[in-house]
Amino acid sequence: MTEPILRVTNLRATVAGQQVVEDVTFDVPATGVTAVLGRNGVGKTSTLKALLGLYARTGEVTLAGERIDRLSTDRIVRRGVGYVPEDREVFAGLTVAENLRLAERDAAPRRELVADLFPDLVRRSAQRAGTLSGGQQQMVSLARALLNDNRLLLVDEPTKGLAPKIVGQVATALAEAAATAPVLLVEQNLEVIERLATTVVVIDAGRVVHTGDAAELLDDPDRIQRLLGVHTSENAA
């Protein structure tokens, strides 16, 4: 087993005086998609934000063996971390082209890759991002992360609130992204998990309650029911 790309040890985070990440420890392997699962409000988003220094945090975080838990957010990102936040967070008043230009960190950003993955964005480059549909905004948000050569991608609920057809497109884009860098993916849609994830980390009440092989967990509906309180698609059907 090779060295994990990200090691998180005893991560805690507080927001507005409230502890939102209690004590989180897990590794992200250097390849593949690691899915973070958990019920609503258990601290998945907060965990990603704490990793990035967007929330005040303590504990130890290493990226490719180097400590990043004392660095500011912009420094962490410049070390090669791409972030696709929950709810996309595109700059509504900026055009698509400006959103993408702002995200370019590398000397040679991968504009062709992004144009191939999201031809729609090329056509709409002069359009204000605030006037795009949710799916298109998600493409902008993903494109911003994919423009640079990252060592790790943090992607938070990219399919949330999207039409089923768009969910498929986003999953395809994520699969392409995962071929270029390991991905830590927060996702509720079990079909997307099934398609992409190699490893899973389950969080409950601000702590990790399960880590393991993705396929193994997905084959165990009782366990999913216990950990997540949801039925798998087979059960539901």
Added chain:
Amino acid sequence: MSTIVLLLITGLGLGALYFLVASGLSLIYGLMGVLNFAHGSFLTLGAFAGWEVARRLGADSWGVFGLALVVGAAVGAAFAALTELLLVRRLYERHIEQVLVTVGLALATVALFEGTWGSDPEFIEGPAWLRGTTDVAGAPVPNDRFLAIGAAVLVLIGIVLFLRYTRFGLIIRAGVENRAMVTALGIDVRKAFTLVFAVGGAAAGLGGVLASQYFGYVSPHLGAQLLIFAFIVTVIGGLGSLTGAAVAAVLVAVLQQFANYYWGYGDLVVVLLLALVLLVRPSGLLGRRA
């Protein structure tokens, strides 16, 4: 008719001065959420710096006056950048402390200016043309009004071009919307903070030199006098909106001139306008809804 023209152009001139202060206030608030009560001091120091230049090198020459404008803007920019780097930077997200430190800086610098230049106004000289008037539709309009209006229009165009076509401008526009996401793209947004302070300080410093021509004197209280109305302009225009600040500056100043002339209650009318805008459109004329 000639009275109306005179009031209108004088109002535009005053609006130009308000805009030179309000543009910086609005950008700083929009990007950083900082209410900068020290902004008037940037203007006052710029005014005194310009006055010192004119006094030493000969006030009636256009070359010296041009230099005074440049020096006023540069001094305002440097003072503002230092304020950001040394005081405000440590206090981001701590809004009460920010207000205290910028109010404190304003009070301390006014006392310093009084100690240095005396508390009485110093009447100023300038190129002869500025003291003259130009006939517009029968109204003798003081020439310094045209200068203030022209300078403010150039500053507005300059800032708009800067925001639209430079990378820093892009960072600032994005940061006004969502600062955390800008840092999450790997951008050190603090450099943009310093730059915005410097740009705002430059506009205020330039405004100081022009304001001393407009009023005919420099005084340690010049900045505070304009800052009150600039804050009102900023709120009416919508915090963070540059175009809003420009529109509101003209609206407030012209209204103030007319109300002063016809009723003598210009300042009261401005406050009533502020109250009306806050009631009907709390986010300001062109502000984003929170």
